[in-house]
Amino acid sequence: MSTLSPSTEGLSSAAPLRVPARGFPGLRGGLSWLGARARFLAMVALCLLGSLLAMGTSLNRYVEASATGELSILQSMSILLATVGAVVAVMALRRRHTAPYAVTLVTAALPLIVPLDATAALFALAALVRVRAERAVWACAGLVGLATAAALFRDASGATTDSSMLKSMTSTHAPGQVVEMDLSLWVPVIVSLALLGTSVGAGLFMRNRRALVATQGRARAAEQSHDLLHSRLGRQAERDLIAREVHDVIGHRLSLLSLHAGGLEVAADGDTRLAHSAALIRQSAQQTMEDLQSLLRVLREPETTPYNRTAMPSLADLPTVIDETVDGGMPVVSTVYLSQAEDADPALARAVYRIVQELLTNARRHAPGAPVRLLVRGGPAEGIRIETANRLTTQPLRPPGNGLTGICERVALWNGTVRHGLDEQHAFRVAVHLPWAAAAASRADRQEVQV
Secondary structure (H helix, E strand, C coil), X not given: CCCCXXXXXXXXXXXXXXXXXXXXXXHHHHHHXXXXXXXXXXXXXXXXXXXXXXXXXXXXXXXXXXXXXXXXXXXXXHHHHHHHHHHHHHHHHHHCCCCHHHHHHHHHXXXXXXXXXXXXHHHHHHHHHHHCCCHHHXXXXXXXXXXXXXXXXXXXXXXXXXXXXXXXXXXXXXXCCCCECCCCCHHHHHHHHHHHHHHHHHHHHHHHHHHHHHHHHHHHHHHHHHHHHXXXXXXXXXXXXXXXXXXXXHHHHHHHHHHHHHHHHHCCCCCHHHHHHHHHHHHHHHHHHHHHHHHHHHXXXXXXXXXXXXXXXXXXXXXXXXXXXXXXXXXXXXXXXXXXXXXXXXXXXXXXXXXXXXXXXXXXXXXXXXXXXEEEEEECCCEEEXXXXXXXXXXXXXXXXXXXXXXXHHHHHXXXXXXXXXXXXXXXXXXXXXXXXXXXXXXXXXXXXXX
């Protein structure tokens, strides 16, 4: 019974890098929603208040103009239509951002037809200026200005301060005292222009603020793109430096190794065993040189050479790495059974190949001469399972390397699992499971796995 220690599971290869959000986005969203609701309710309350005052002053004007103090049928219908118009204007304001032209035209037409003020039209114009910049906007602004002036001139036609809001606001008499007074025609004009300018100014302010936010967003995106490009250039510079060092140092050593192995093969003088070993060393050195050249091309040109034959072995190459291990003098008992191996993602095939290669290398390094049991099996339904087991020898253990660490990192890129440890029979076991990835996986996922 094995007692294996689980390692940390990694993140999915396709998972994008996420920057933690600052603060509490849910709380900010809730506060923003409450603020928008509060602003809308305040706007509705102001529009209803203005409509009530306009209808009240109109009612007083009708009473003052009537000899009997009663309203005519036409006047009563006018007040009733004004009430309906006030409700329509408030309801239309809910669509001021999605249908700004229609809302502006409706709210501006109402004060021209019924005795209402133009408060709703001014709010609608501000929303229109915020989201539109065509010439038609200024035509709508002219219509709203006309509606505002009509409402104010109608209000100024009241004879007393009780039938005119402008006269009650400009009167110097005590509050509640009803007096007759005349009002200059310039007062409604000036107030209309002031209200219209305030509405247009508020719309322009909101538009500029919106443009500023969009510009800041683009600036942040450009800064992130710059940082990403700078990081990529830095990594490419590091790859170039590593490629030069590896080519100059390891390439030179491998060339000498191949040269000496060839000389040893020639000087074997009929010793078949020695000649065979020398030939294996020479062939391994040459193959390593080819692999090294391919890996150097990957380091120098990662975008154009990520899938060449040597850097991206397939699952069909597993017998090759097993045969090389056996030729090196290590007994290996292997079982390889893969279903639909040709449909596997090339990056997954590379991961399986490198994991098997590293496991056999670790066994040869830490337990030389001991037999190794290797199992590789799987398919689209269950994923790929890799297991090795080898009994530790009596020789002193070598210092630990980075083999298992590299395996764990490679497995983590595929969101797989890896376990390793000694069982009760003092045999070292490693168990790896990788999820299946088909060859139709996106190129972005493959590039993420290769990092």
